[in-house]
Amino acid sequence: MTLSLKEVTKRFGNHTAVDHLSLEIPEKEMFGFLGGNGAGKTTTFRMILGLLDITEGEISWNGESIGYNKSHLIGYLPEERGLYPKLKVRDQIIYLGKLRGMTKQEAITELKWWLDRLKVPEYLDKKVEELSKGNQQKIQFISAVIHKPKLLILDEPFSGLDPVNVEMLKKAVVELKEQGTSIVFSSHRMEHVEELCEHLCILHKGKQVVHGSLRDIKRSFGKKNLVIHAEFPLDFLQDHAGVVKYKALTDGCELQIENEDVSQTIFAELQGKGFIRKFDLEEPSLNDIFIEKVGASYE
């Protein structure tokens, strides 16, 4: 099943929050949906969920229109968390499970499985307000997946979690993908996206500025990173032809270069100057690509 957005536009008054966005999100994939603050990510998620009307364009799921009528097929972890603080975890999840067509017993069985999986079985009968922010996040995650959705939308799923819990949740998300769930995932942490997503898009002021597979995006970016550790000064490389960025390191430097040929030239020039401990040509990071495409012009 594929989620498809065709020329989707959302206007609030005369402000265009999402501008002719077209995307195909393949089945059983984790798709990275990136953008700076105010880029239009949450607005797009709300349109997919049928919580906001589309101004123009079309969203479909496996060829059929999607919206509130398909909410039992969709799981959503919103950026602003929405649990009821005074309710016990058990009652909360039973309530949400029932809204999505589960029986009380099915919801409890599934909840217990997830609480064990996320190593917090003792929270079953705790009120949400008694849990730490990170642990509330786990419960919110469970509420998004309790009904085994076919499409899971995760808005900043790892924010507020410590590194151990980030890893635990990442593993859970990867397992869901392997079991066949299509996942759309937004994050400001580029390393998470690099690790988890095969395809991605970057939105900027509502418009798509990058779209494709992570590998193709990196390849087409052209520029490379070059890390050099040497036992002689390297600062002459700051003004070298083909060097776009220069960053001094304690024992060398990290360069962004225009293309691979520049590294050949630099390598030839370093010969005979002294001992080179490292000369490493790397793909650009997604962070580099994001910064170049979106710049510092966040809202």
Ligand SMILES: Nc1ncnc2c1ncn2[C@@H]1O[C@H](COP(=O)(O)OP(=O)(O)OP(=O)(O)O)[C@@H](O)[C@H]1O
């Ligand atoms: N209900 C609304 N009424 C008017 N403008 C809105 C509304 N919701 C969002 N916007 C505007 O639409 C734009 C996109 O907002 P959106 O929340 O989708 O961004 P985002 O990419 O999710 O940002 P962030 O990463 O900060 O969460 C912003 O300019 C925002 O102010």
